[in-house]
Amino acid sequence: MNVQASDQAPASINQNQTTNPSVDFPISEIVDLSDLVNLFDFEKKAEAKMTRLAYEYVASGAADELTLRWNRLAFDAIKLNPTVLADMTQPDTRVSLFGDELAYPILIAPTAYHRIMHPDGELATVRGAGIASATYVVSSFTTTPLETIAENATKPLWFQLYVRDDREFTKDLVQKAEALGCRALCVTVDTPVGGVRNREQRINFGLPSGIQAPYMLAPGPQKKPLTWTDITWLTSLVNIPVLVKGILNAEDAERAIQAGVSGIVVSNHGGRNLDTVPATIDVLPSIARRVAKRVPVLLDGGIRRGTDVLKAMALGASAVLVGKPVCYGLACGGADGVAKVMAILREELELAMILTGRATIDQIDRSVLWS
């Protein structure tokens, strides 16, 4: 099989990697972000700023990019039904998730290779997350050691896991993540192989020299498939909640609960893996119905507006994650760019709550949707 696992450099590029080099983190340039007023502005600016390799890597979806587009179109197609004169001023966006209080229900999704987007890489991302009071889910494909990220974290971190054939390595990695203070483990289950990434093929995507993903050195094609038994095994290795990321139907959600997970992330990998699967917001209601609040259900894919967050919460999500916009924020302005992306989304959510008359996240239910 010559299809590369998603968000993974071709094995040939990683083959000679044996150690993680010590990395000098340059001081970020001062950038003016004042002209960027929404998340789409960030994408435009990032396209102009990023290398072509990095932009194509972040922006592209699988095959014909239908799912990538549907993720957005599906949010756009949902209309809102506001309640007026609800007697409130400042909405309360706090949520409690696995015993932690989040200032607002938007997390930074795990995305690979931040050092191709900005020289400070994940270090800038974690600082941006701190400024924005956001929980950051660090990818297994981080190009910065987890220790360095953890040292610079001022808000909770989660760790996203790609399970390697070498299960001992996997065990050590998740226990390291837990020891470094990660508050949850998100096991990605939608990527036994990567998707058809024509745009990446055209630019012959590979990591530039000097940038490595220390926990994913030369992974090669997976020989030991990941199964539900592995998920149960993973839950036995750590004392932090284990979530599965990449669930798209109620049956798999049920299997995940039976396997012992503490949470589910409804995700189609941002339209990057299997093209023509539905938009995540379209599958959320049936999954939320089946899960019936036994565990929290999170969602990602296409969240670009505060109203998208509101719609996801109305249809049963406990929180959402954003991927590409954070990468664009990072590319545009390092930590400040990441922080501004999250701040815009948070503020838009607050405005949407005021304008629909919802004072707390608990008050966001289906009645906020027009039907």
Ligand SMILES: Cc1cc2nc3c(=O)[nH]c(=O)nc-3n(C[C@H](O)[C@H](O)[C@H](O)COP(=O)(O)O)c2cc1C
């Ligand atoms: C550049 C990029 C790299 C990604 N890398 C990973 C990864 O390493 N692990 C993972 O579980 N998901 C990865 N994803 C998927 C995201 O976690 C998330 O599911 C998706 O980006 C959400 O959709 P959005 O970008 O529309 O917000 C990546 C997505 C992008 C855009």
